[in-house]
Amino acid sequence: MTLGTPTEVPAEQVHAKSIIVIHPGSLNLRIGRASDLNPLTTLHAIARRRLPGGIQYRDSFLPERVDPNLIQELEEARLAVSHTLQSCLQSDGRRRYATPPQQIAAFNRRSQPELVNNSGGEWIKPEGDVVIGNDILRLDPKQDFNIHFPYKRGDLNVHSGSGGSLTAVMADLEAIWSYILETNFQISKKDLKFHKAVLIVPDVYNRTYLRELMYLVISKIGFGHCFLVQDHVAATFGSGLSYACVIDVGDQKTSVSCVEDGICHQNTRVRLDYGGGDITQIFFWLLQKCAFPYKECRDKNKLDTMLLRKLKEDFCHVNLDICGSQEKSFVLKQPDMPVYHFTIQVGDECIIAPLSLFSPELFAITGTKLIHTQKISTGDPEDPHDEIYLRDIRKKGMKESLDTANADLLNDTYLDNQQNNPNEDDIVVDAMDPVVPTSIREFVTNPGQILGLDQAVLQSIDRCPNEEIKRKMYGCILVVGGGMKFSGIGTWLQNRISLQIPYLYRAEQLDIVTNPRDMDPSMVAWKGACIMSCLETAHELWINAEEWEKFGVRILRERAPFTW
Ligand SMILES: Nc1ncnc2c1ncn2[C@@H]1O[C@H](COP(=O)(O)OP(=O)(O)OP(=O)(O)O)[C@@H](O)[C@H]1O
Numbered sequence: 425m426t427l428g429t430p431t432e433v434p435a436e437q438v439h440a441k442s443i444i445v446i447h448p449g450s451l452n453l454r455i456g457r458a459s460d461l462n463p464l465t466t467l468h469a470i471a472r473r474r475l476p477g478g479i480q481y482r483d484s485f486l487p488e489r490v491d492p493n494l495i496q497e498l499e500e501a502r503l504a505v506s507h508t509l510q511s512c513l514q515s516d517g518r519r520r521y522a523t524p525p526q527q528i529a530a531f532n533r534r535s536q537p538e539l540v541n542n543s544g545g546e547w548i549k550p551e552g553d554v555v556i557g558n559d560i561l562r563l564d565p566k567q568d569f570n571i572h573f574p575y576k577r578g579d580l581n582v583h584s585g586s587g588g589s590l591t592a593v594m595a596d597l598e599a600i601w602s603y604i605l606e607t608n609f610q611i612s613k614k615d616l617k618f619h620k621a622v623l624i625v626p627d628v629y630n631r632t633y634l635r636e637l638m639y640l641v642i643s644k645i646g647f648g649h650c651f652l653v654q655d656h657v658a659a660t661f662g663s664g665l666s667y668a669c670v671i672d673v674g675d676q677k678t679s680v681s682c683v684e685d686g687i688c689h690q691n692t693r694v695r696l697d698y699g700g701g702d703i704t705q706i707f708f709w710l711l712q713k714c715a716f717p718y719k720e721c722r723d724k725n726k727l728d729t730m731l732l733r734k735l736k737e738d739f740c741h742v743n744l745d746i747c748g749s750q751e752k753s754f755v756l757k758q759p760d761m762p763v764y765h766f767t768i769q770v771g772d773e774c775i776i777a778p779l780s781l782f783s784p785e786l787f788a789i790t791g792t793k794l795i796h797t798q799k800i801s802t803g804d805p806e807d808p809h810d811e812i813y814l815r816d817i818r819k820k821g822m823k824e825s826l827d828t829a830n831a832d833l834l835n836d837t838y839l840d841n842q843q844n845n846p847n848e849d850d851i852v853v854d855a856m857d858p859v860v861p862t863s864i865r866e867f868v869t870n871p872g873q874i875l876g877l878d879q880a881v882l883q884s885i886d887r888c889p890n891e892e893i894k895r896k897m898y899g900c901i902l903v904v905g906g907g908m909k910f911s912g913i914g915t916w917l918q919n920r921i922s923l924q925i926p927y928l929y930r931a932e933q934l935d936i937v938t939n940p941r942d943m944d945p946s947m948v949a950w951k952g953a954c955i956m957s958c959l960e961t962a963h964e965l966w967i968n969a970e971e972w973e974k975f976g977v978r979i980l981r982e983r984a985p986f987t988w
Contacts, residue, residue: 439958440457440458440459440954440957440958441457441458441459442457442618442619442620443457443458443459443619443620443621443622443954443957443958444456444457444458444605444609444611444619444620444621444622444647445457445458445463445621445622445624445950445953445954445957446601446621446622446623446624446641447463447624447655447658447949447950447953448468448574448575448597448623448624449468449575449578449674449675450468450573450575450576450577450578450581450674450675450676450677450699450701451467451468451573451674451675451676451700451701452465452466452467452468452675452906452946453465453466453467453468453557453600453601453604454946454947454950455601455604455605455608456950456954457609458622458953458954458957458958459954460954462947463947463950464604464608465946466556466557466558466604467557467558467560467561468557468573468574468575468600469483469556469557469560469571469572469573469574469600470554470555470556470560470571470572470574470596470599470600471550471554471555471556471560471563471569471570471571471572472553472554472569472570472572472587473550473552473553473554473567473568473569473570474568474569474570478570478586479570479586480570481570481571481572481585481586481587482570482571483571483572483573483576483581484723484724484729485726485729485730486701486704486705486723486729486732486733487676487698487701487702487705487790487791488723488790488791489705489708489709489723489789489790490788490789490790490791492709492789495788495789497785497788498709498785498786498788498789500785501783501785501786501788502710502776502786504783505776505779505780505783505786506522506772506776509522509744509772509775509776509779510522512744513744514744514745514747515744515745516745520744520747521747521748522747522748522771522772523748523749523769523771525713525714525771525773527749528714528715528749528769528770528771529713529714529715530715531749531768531769532714532715532716532717532768532769533715533717535717535766535767535768535769536717537717537718537756537764537765537766538764538765539762539763539764540755540762540763540764540765541757541762541763542762542763543760543761543762543763544756544757544758544759544760544761544762544763545757545759546759546760547562547563547564547567547759547760548562548563548564550563550567550569554599554603555569556599556600556603556604557600557604560726561726561727561730562759564759564760565725565726570586570587571726572587572592572593572596574593574596574597574600576676577676577677577697578626578674578676578677578679578695578699579626579629579630579633579677579695579796580593580630580633581593590632590633590636594636594640594644597637597640598640598644598645601645602645605645613646616645616646616647616648617646617647617648617969618648619647619648620647620648620649620650620957620966621641621645621647621649621650622650622651622652622653622953622954622956622957623637623638623641623650623651623652623653624652624653624654624655624658624949624950624953625637625652625653625654625655626654626655626679626695627654627655627656627657627672627679627681627688627693627695627798628679628693628694628695628796628797628798629654629798630799631801631977631988634652634980635976635977635980637652638650638652638967638972638977638980639972642967642969642972643969643972643973647969648968648969649966649967649968649969650966650967650972651957651962651965651966651967651983651984651985652980652984652985653953653956653985653986654688654985654986655672655679655949656670656672656679656681656683656688656949657683657686657687657688657952657985657986658948658949658950658952658953658956659672659683659902659904659948659949659952660683660686660902660952661686661951661952661953661955661956662904662940662941662943662947662948662949662950662951662952662953662955663902663904663937663940663941663943663948663952664940664941665900665902665937665940666684666685667682667683667684667685667893667896667897667900668682668683668897668900668901668902668937669681669682669683669692669881669884669885669897669898669900669901669902670682670683670688670901670902670904671877671880671881671901671902671903671904671905671908672904672905672949673699673700673781673877673903673905673906673907673908674699674700674905674906674907675699675700675701675906675907676697676698676699676700676701676702677695677696677697677698677699678695678696678698678699678781678877678880678907679693679694679695679696680692680693680694680696680877680880680881680884681693681694681884682884682885682887682888682893682897684893684896686985687986687987688986689887689888689889689893690798690987691798691887691888691889692884692885692887692888693797693798693884694795694796694797694867694875694880694883694884695795695796695797696784696793696794696795696796696874696875696880697793697794697795697796698780698781698784698787698790698793698874699905699907700733700736700905700906700907700908701733701790701907702780702787702789702790703736703740703777703778703780703781703907704729704732704733704736704777705723705789705790706776706777706780706786706787706789707732707735707736707739707740707773707774707777708721708723708732709789710773710776710777711735711768711770711773713773714769714770714771714773716768717766717768718731718756718764718766727758731754731756734754735754736777737909738752738754739752739770739774740774740775740777740778740910741774741775741778741910741911741912741913742775742778742779742910742911742912742913742915742916743775743911743912744775744912746774746775748771749769749770749771750769750770750771750774751767751768751769752767752768752769752770753765753766753767753768754766754768778908778910778913779916781876781877781908781913782876782877782878782916782917782920783876784873784874784875784876784877785873785874787874788874793874795866795867795869795875797866797867801988867880867883867884868883877917878917878920878921878924881901881921882921882924882925884897885897885898891928894929895929895932898921898925898929898932898934899932899933899934899935900934900935900937901917901921901934901935901936901937902937902940903917903936903937903938903945904940904945904946904948904949905945905946905949906944906945906946908938908945909945909946913938914936914938915936917936918934918936921934921936922934964983965983965985967979967980967983
């Protein structure tokens with residue numbers, strides 16, 4: 425074998441260049457070649473020009489807020505967190521102190537914005553009828569465009585409103601992804617068949633959606649090969665961990681599950697309807713309570729939502745050594761408006777908002793929250809040999825062999841009654857196939873309450889199949905996604921979990937991994953999928969276009985790197 429000259433690109437790199445890894449989110453889309461260092465990150469949305477007389481529809485940029493004055497528990501929850509913080513100690517052992525919100529409000533009321541410039545620029549002038557990604561932010565709201573986010577709360581945004589059918593959502597995804605492949609990666613439609621796609625899917629998935637996504641990637645967009653990978657599995661690959669209890673806090677969802685050697689244990693999966701966007705709404709409410717000086721700020725205005733998001737990212741933290749009021753400033757720059765510089769004071773509001781992950785009553789601000797767990801498959805009419813069929817024939821086969829065995833025993837007169845002859849329903853097929861549970865224990869909360877992050881972790885680990893795995897998971901918790909990027913929150917999580925770990929597992933050292941390999945936690949799953957796609961063993965996972973067309977969902981079930 426001759427060594428290549430330095431100008432020659434190694435074969436695996438050529439291979440990695442032809443693989444596109446797609447990680448779709450409720451706010452952001454991350455997409456890039458498996459050979460890239462970082463993915464392209466853009467707003468995962470599409471604006472379509474409304475037809476004359478068409479229905480106006482715009483998905484909100486932040487989870488919609490319920491009137492906070494109508495929710496009494498909200499104020500109680502805020503006070504409870506505030507009191508907890510006051511009873512905490514700083515790292516040098518001194519007690520924490522807080523500036524009363526009234527005092528902060530008095531400063532903010534007096535604070536006058538300074539004019540910096542007479543114009544914050546101009547809106548873009550769209551040439552076509554479709555605008556994709558970040559450009560939507562520069563689209564004049566007076567223009568007759570509808571705005572759709574194809575993902576919401578961590579899964580497809582299928583709804584009963586305009587553009588909410590599964591077909592419409594798929595058409596939006598096709599338009600967004602195809603456009604980015606062509607404009608940002610210069611891959612023309614006809615060349616896509618020479619490319620492979622890895623699509624990151626939620627841990628708690630809907631089988632119909634996965635089938636539609638596969639159809640989209642191969643049959644509609646036109647990739648030559650594809651495989652699907654669950655986000656938490658990808659996250660463990662990205663962080664180089666062989667097992668972990670994974671927490672993924674995105675913009676609109678928080679998911680938890682236990683992953684071991686590339687398998688995400690089915691019973692441990694849970695997805696909760698809150699994330700960074702809800703924390704932004706809580707922070708906005710807290711700012712308003714202390715006389716936020718940008719009084720015209722509205723959560724219906726997309727640029728205001730982006731400003732609020734940025735204020736949360738810049739100001740919020742869980743550093744108990746920061747006490748009292750802090751002076752902060754920000755610039756308000758929006759097209760067709762003068763540019764202003766604001767100075768404000770903030771106090772424990774900056775800590776209370778992120779801590780809502782542990783005091784989830786605060787999330788009532790964005791309405792009722794659901795708990796999603798993995799549903800047992802109810803079969804697929806397109807797949808006559810689905811897992812239910814396989815389970816049934818296994819049952820039948822087992823019954824037949826038991827019958828034969830019993831007949832033999834009866835002939836030998838060892839058995840004189842039917843007591844030991846199990847009827848069909850008594851046969852526990854899942855004992856043979858531990859990955860297909862007959863029932864899923866629901867995650868528990870008190871009636872009307874929302875499951876907090878620490879509770880979700882503890883309950884997820886408690887659902888692991890055996891003590892050994894539980895012990896491992898109590899020792900390693902991996903945090904990914906952008907929604908929990910607050911300094912100090914890992915320590916808070918560690919304290920909360922350590923206090924509640926069952927006595928039996930306490931001896932274990934608990935590692936909370938928040939920045940695996942010094943990587944941005946919101947990119948870990950994307951990176952992990954890149955690594956997976958380049959492994960030699962990945963060749964078993966790829967499904968090519970001919971196979972997909974011939975076998976459909978059956979090949980997906982057989983080859984998916986997770987229990988279907
Ligand atoms: N430095 C930061 N500090 C705090 N929050 C941050 C920071 N950077 C990003 N975020 C938050 O992370 C969230 C986006 O995370 P991510 O991109 O993982 O979500 P997503 O994949 O689009 O959504 P989802 O996983 O809910 O479908 C936003 O709420 C954003 O404000």
